[in-house]
Amino acid sequence: MNEFEIIKKYFAWDNQEKDHPELAVGVGDDCALIELSKLKGTLAITTDTLVEGVHFFKESNPLLLACKALLVNLSDLAAMGARPLFFTLSLVLTEKEYQNLRFIEALSRGFKTQAREAGIALVGGNLSKGSEFSITISIFGECEHKLLRSKALVNDLIFVTGNLGAPALYVEYGYKRVNLERSLKGEASYKFFKPNLRTDFAYQAAHLIHSAIDISDGLVGDLKHILRQSKVGALIRLKRLPVDLLLEKAHLNFEQQLSLSLFGGGDYELIFTVKQDKRLLKELYQIAKKTNTKLSLIGRITDKKEILEVKEPYGKALLDKGFEFVHF
Amino acid sequence: MNEFEIIKKYFAWDNQEKDHPELAVGVGDDCALIELSKLKGTLAITTDTLVEGVHFFKESNPLLLACKALLVNLSDLAAMGARPLFFTLSLVLTEKEYQNLRFIEALSRGFKTQAREAGIALVGGNLSKGSEFSITISIFGECEHKLLRSKALVNDLIFVTGNLGAPALYVEYGYKRVNLERSLKGEASYKFFKPNLRTDFAYQAAHLIHSAIDISDGLVGDLKHILRQSKVGALIRLKRLPVDLLLEKAHLNFEQQLSLSLFGGGDYELIFTVKQDKRLLKELYQIAKKTNTKLSLIGRITDKKEILEVKEPYGKALLDKGFEFVHF
Numbered sequence: 217m218n219e220f221e222i223i224k225k226y227f228a229w230d231n232q233e234k235d236h237p238e239l240a241v242g243v244g245d246d247c248a249l250i251e252l253s254k255l256k257g258t259l260a261i262t263t264d265t266l267v268e269g270v271h272f273f274k275e276s277n278p279l280l281l282a283c284k285a286l287l288v289n290l291s292d293l294a295a296m297g298a299r300p301l302f303f304t305l306s307l308v309l310t311e312k313e314y315q316n317l318r319f320i321e322a323l324s325r326g327f328k329t330q331a332r333e334a335g336i337a338l339v340g341g342n343l344s345k346g347s348e349f350s351i352t353i354s355i356f357g358e359c360e361h362k363l364l365r366s367k368a369l370v371n372d373l374i375f376v377t378g379n380l381g382a383p384a385l386y387v388e389y390g391y392k393r394v395n396l397e398r399s400l401k402g403e404a405s406y407k408f409f410k411p412n413l414r415t416d417f418a419y420q421a422a423h424l425i426h427s428a429i430d431i432s433d434g435l436v437g438d439l440k441h442i443l444r445q446s447k448v449g450a451l452i453r454l455k456r457l458p459v460d461l462l463l464e465k466a467h468l469n470f471e472q473q474l475s476l477s478l479f480g481g482g483d484y485e486l487i488f489t490v491k492q493d494k495r496l497l498k499e500l501y502q503i504a505k506k507t508n509t510k511l512s513l514i515g516r517i518t519d520k521k522e523i524l525e526v527k528e529p530y531g532k533a534l535l536d537k538g539f540e541f542v543h544f
Numbered sequence: 545m546n547e548f549e550i551i552k553k554y555f556a557w558d559n560q561e562k563d564h565p566e567l568a569v570g571v572g573d574d575c576a577l578i579e580l581s582k583l584k585g586t587l588a589i590t591t592d593t594l595v596e597g598v599h600f601f602k603e604s605n606p607l608l609l610a611c612k613a614l615l616v617n618l619s620d621l622a623a624m625g626a627r628p629l630f631f632t633l634s635l636v637l638t639e640k641e642y643q644n645l646r647f648i649e650a651l652s653r654g655f656k657t658q659a660r661e662a663g664i665a666l667v668g669g670n671l672s673k674g675s676e677f678s679i680t681i682s683i684f685g686e687c688e689h690k691l692l693r694s695k696a697l698v699n700d701l702i703f704v705t706g707n708l709g710a711p712a713l714y715v716e717y718g719y720k721r722v723n724l725e726r727s728l729k730g731e732a733s734y735k736f737f738k739p740n741l742r743t744d745f746a747y748q749a750a751h752l753i754h755s756a757i758d759i760s761d762g763l764v765g766d767l768k769h770i771l772r773q774s775k776v777g778a779l780i781r782l783k784r785l786p787v788d789l790l791l792e793k794a795h796l797n798f799e800q801q802l803s804l805s806l807f808g809g810g811d812y813e814l815i816f817t818v819k820q821d822k823r824l825l826k827e828l829y830q831i832a833k834k835t836n837t838k839l840s841l842i843g844r845i846t847d848k849k850e851i852l853e854v855k856e857p858y859g860k861a862l863l864d865k866g867f868e869f870v871h872f
Contacts, residue, residue, distance in 0.1 A: 240586050244773075245693050246623035246757060247588040252580050252686075258568050259587070260575040261667060263632040263682060267674040295574035304591040306634075306680045339589060346595040348676035352634045354591060358580075365573050429574060445572075 712808020
């Protein structure tokens with residue numbers, strides 16, 4: 217099959233226009249067209265690329281990989297408080313994958329399944345041959361209450377969604393730095409490829425949140441973006457970190473667990489700050505419950521510019537070790 | 545330098561927000577945000593990837609390459625009649641390029657120059673390491689009169705902008721299938737990397753045009769998309785094709801010239817159809833003059849569904865040769 221035939225067979229999905237009245241023209245012309253009058257607020261745009269051997273291991277499951285490629289971008293929209301609507305997809309396949317229709321079908325199924333789950337429509341894309349497999353996705357959403365990295369205020373409470381560390385554990389396993397029995401490996405792999413979708417929670421809770429970011433590079437590194445752009449500090453209670461139970465099951469000691477949860481990355485959970493106010497917090501927890509979102513209160517914003525503090529002594533020892541970007 | 549430092553130094557440009565009042569948040573948060581209320585009509589989105597060794601030769605000039613990566617996407621917006629506003633940029637660099645700051649600077653300069661020329665702002669992107677150099681760009685624009693492939697009408701006149709064949713000549717040279725002396729090579733290379741920007745012409749003339757497409761895969765293949773989607777045929781006068789003079793200078797015979805102009809591709813000129821009406825045509829030519837756009841009337845739309853006809857006998861011989869997608 218040539219490029220056009222593959223796109224027609226695997227990437228031109230039905231019923232998209234029906235579910236998305238904003239979509240005037242979808243796949244099949246020079247551009248997609250979206251009716252601006254049917255969108256609210258501002259348009260949020262984000263883009264990300266996954267490269268084989270860099271962002272995922274060779275021979276990864278194509279269906280899960282397609283999900284992940286969408287989820288890392290959806291996570292950026294969640295961090296902005298935006299509701300996702302559309303995406304474009306650029307695939308570079310090697311000759312081997314290009315000839316493997318079962319592989320392409322699994323990719324297509326992953327994109328389709330995850331897109332349906334997130335309520336987004338594919339509006340454009342392209343397929344190229346190359347010597348390295350990569351996926352570039354751009355997602356567009358509408359945003360009514362935008363969550364900026366620069367709006368954290370002193371005394372805000374700091375929350376994180378979900379659990380931390382499992383995706384980093386999978387990466388450690390992939391590099392043969394830890395050992396995992398089969399069932400744990402499966403679980404870690406699933407959490408690496410299928411991070412939780414936090415867009416519903418973030419969109420609904422956006423009016424309560426001051427500042428947010430998603431955890432791609434690790435909690436510490438990403439929280440530092442908020443501190444820098446908001447010109448504030450943070451005090452983190454390490455004991456409250458929602459470390460994934462999988463890390464204990466894998467026989468990691470407490471320091472290793474903390475290390476993966478703080479610096480591992482790939483969690484695609486949200487860190488966000490909220491004013492300490494009973495009424496707001498009550499509403500926040502209601503939205504969390506409705507959207508099946510676990511929340512952990514891990515600390516608060518301080519006035520010590522860009523300084524990240526921990527009280528527990530093992531915290532300081534851990535944080536000092538080889539992480540030059542953390543100042544004390 | 546790490547990813548963040550490179551982005552900050554080379555891809556965070558000044559004054560973008562000033563020139564683009566629609567841009568609420570640019571590079572530096574999780575997503576870019578665009579004020580929808582400041583845009584008109586529909587939002588047009590297009591995306592394309594260029595892979596080294598596939599879409600351009602290795603060791604290509606990075607500055608020109610950056611221009612081309614933007615221009616191929618701008619060309620899709622022109623084919624839709626949209627005015628370009630924003631773009632996102634995903635770069636995959638090999639270790640060698642990543643370490644070569646002069647290379648990155650040249651790339652950055654190319655993107656910046658071409659973006660300014662087209663009046664578009666960079667609103668997001670990412671930088672990855674990989675084993676293959678590639679560039680993925682998405683461009684967004686506003687569209688008041690959309691030009692679809694499906695709206696060509698019987699008896700419409702068929703026009704093409706600019707000249708044809710020079711980019712294909714450069715590709716032939718790259719594969720050592722033709723020889724070019726130095727000055728001709730430079731000219732062909734420039735035309736390959738810097739196709740004409742047709743967005744101004746297309747946006748201004750959109751209300752006069754029935755149907756349009758840009759020439760990426762070759763005039764015949766791309767015109768066939770219009771014929772198929774509009775359920776019409778076309779009669780082309782081969783003698784009227786605006787074959788680039790460079791092809792004669794390179795000592796190609798007439799048949800070779802026609803072949804590159806019809807099937808070569810990479811021209812990124814527009815094919816469009818217009819009602820045969822004196823008043824409309826006068827206005828069309830006025831806009832062409834104002835926007836420095838050469839127009840050639842190359843044929844007309846017929847009622848012979850998906851049939852592409854030529855009258856000249858050498859045409860039939862040429863078209864029959866090895867191009868199975870052309871039906872007679």
